[in-house]
Amino acid sequence: MTDTVSFRLAKLGQLSTARFAEGLAPLGLRPRHCAVLGLLSGPPMAQLELAKRIGVTASVVVDMLDELEAHGAVRRIRDTADRRRQLAELTSRGRTLSSQATQLARQIDAELLLPLNAVQSKGLRDALALITEAQGHDARR
Amino acid sequence: MTDTVSFRLAKLGQLSTARFAEGLAPLGLRPRHCAVLGLLSGPPMAQLELAKRIGVTASVVVDMLDELEAHGAVRRIRDTADRRRQLAELTSRGRTLSSQATQLARQIDAELLLPLNAVQSKGLRDALALITEAQGHDARR
DNA sequence: TATTGTTATACTCTATAACTATA
DNA sequence: TATAGTTATAGAGTATAACAATA
Numbered sequence: 001m002t003d004t005v006s007f008r009l010a011k012l013g014q015l016s017t018a019r020f021a022e023g024l025a026p027l028g029l030r031p032r033h034c035a036v037l038g039l040l041s042g043p044p045m046a047q048l049e050l051a052k053r054i055g056v057t058a059s060v061v062v063d064m065l066d067e068l069e070a071h072g073a074v075r076r077i078r079d080t081a082d083r084r085r086q087l088a089e090l091t092s093r094g095r096t097l098s099s100q101a102t103q104l105a106r107q108i109d110a111e112l113l114l115p116l117n118a119v120q121s122k123g124l125r126d127a128l129a130l131i132t133e134a135q136g137h138d139a140r141r
Numbered sequence: 142m143t144d145t146v147s148f149r150l151a152k153l154g155q156l157s158t159a160r161f162a163e164g165l166a167p168l169g170l171r172p173r174h175c176a177v178l179g180l181l182s183g184p185p186m187a188q189l190e191l192a193k194r195i196g197v198t199a200s201v202v203v204d205m206l207d208e209l210e211a212h213g214a215v216r217r218i219r220d221t222a223d224r225r226r227q228l229a230e231l232t233s234r235g236r237t238l239s240s241q242a243t244q245l246a247r248q249i250d251a252e253l254l255l256p257l258n259a260v261q262s263k264g265l266r267d268a269l270a271l272i273t274e275a276q277g278h279d280a281r282r
Numbered sequence: 283t284a285t286t287g288t289t290a291t292a293c294t295c296t297a298t299a300a301c302t303a304t305a
Numbered sequence: 306t307a308t309a310g311t312t313a314t315a316g317a318g319t320a321t322a323a324c325a326a327t328a
Contacts, residue, residue, distance in 0.1 A: 001179035001239065004246040006157045006253060008269040010172065011196075013154010015276060016147045031151065032295075038142035048309060055152075057297055062311060084304045084309040098142065105145040112147060115275040116268055123264040127257055128149040134256040135156060162317095173318075188287065198320055203288060225286040225327045 016108065023104040027097055028071055032056075034105070036064055037073070037090070037098040044077060044087035073097050157249065164245040168238055169212055173197075175246070177205055178214070178231070178239040185218060185228035214238050 001007055020031040029037075035054045039045060045053075051061045065088055068074040073094035079085035090098060113121045142148055161172040170178075176195045180186060186194075192202045206229055209215040214235035220226035231239060254262045 001175055001182075001243045001246055003270070004243070004250050005266055005269060006160065006246050006249040007175065007179075008273050009150065009153050009253075010157040010161065011154070011176075012150045012269065012272060012276075013152070013157065016151040016154065019147065020151065030294085034142055034148065035152075038148075041142075046309080056295095058310065059298085059312075060296065063295095079309095082305075082309085086310070102142040102145070105142055105147050108147040109145050112150075112272055112276075115271045120264065120268050120271070123261065124268040125146055127261050127265040127268075128146060128153065129144070130256045130261070131153060131253055132149050135153075135253075171317080189285085197318095199287065200289080200321085201319065204318095220286095223286085223328070227287070 012112075016112070019108045019111075020104070023108070024101065027100055029097065029101065032060075033064055033068060033073075034101050036061075036068060036088075037094065037101055040074065040088060040090045040094070041098060044089035046079070046085045046087055050088060068094070071097070153253075157253070160249045160252075161245070164249070165242065168241055170238060170242065173201075174205060174209060174214075175242050177202075177209060177229075178235065178242055181215065181229060181231045181235065182239060185230035187220070187226045187228055191229065209235070212238070 017031050020034065024030060024033070036050065039050060039053055047061045047065065048058055051058050054061070065074060065076065069076065071093070072091055074088050075091055076086045076088055079087055113124070116124065158172050161175065165171060165174070177191065180191060180194055188202045188206065189199055192199050195202070206215060206217065210217065212234070213232055215229050216232055217227045217229055220228055254265070257265065
């Protein structure tokens, strides 16, 4: 059990999340906000689109955007073409926070990858990317 | 951000946990019970020892053992040498559940590793093992 | 006094369902 | 009727702190 890939992913995932939580606290952010900041680096996105891409339900996105808006990190813009929709976009403060969060992720990466050599690190990076991509195409999500 | 190892570990960890939850439900187990079943495959272990190895607080172990005991999967034995301690051990039903859970983990592994070839799979397995081991020695845990 | 286990409580994360406003 | 977003509520998972029994 404990030597399976899935068990270790579950465990290292928790560890990763805990490190994000530690490092993000001074910024007033929590781990779940990272996906939003990451996805909004491009053009504005509707809330349901965010929900689908992140893999959470709509109400979670509402919550996260409320929090990020309170921090001045995102802005909601009512879509003039379809007034039911709201497009979320990063403010300049949001872009700053986003790059700080990314920097933190790279720090965590560096610590986690310490026991691996360059070839092993690249192999891990690529393998996780392949699995992530495959799951993205998967019907379950 | 979304292309970092730590972000992907966090996300794939959630995915792994969700799959465990699905597959374990028919057995009356939840993901967090897996670590206990895995660790108790050897000789009986005191509750605080379990807590330290799993990386949770003592009260969580109490909870999990209560649940596993209700399923007839584990037994608590008062340590005669130090009557404060209780040693937890698997029952034969616990051993059955443990092997079923392990089989489930292997199935999940197989699905996750589908997009990887044999070399990549072995590389991932080894890399995760190295990181897990390094973290195990780490002072933080 | 310190340690093992327990209980009570609170907080985070997520999902579901009922609601509103638009379409 | 259907869809985008919102609110209210509930469940799982964890941690902290106060407690009982034993050392």
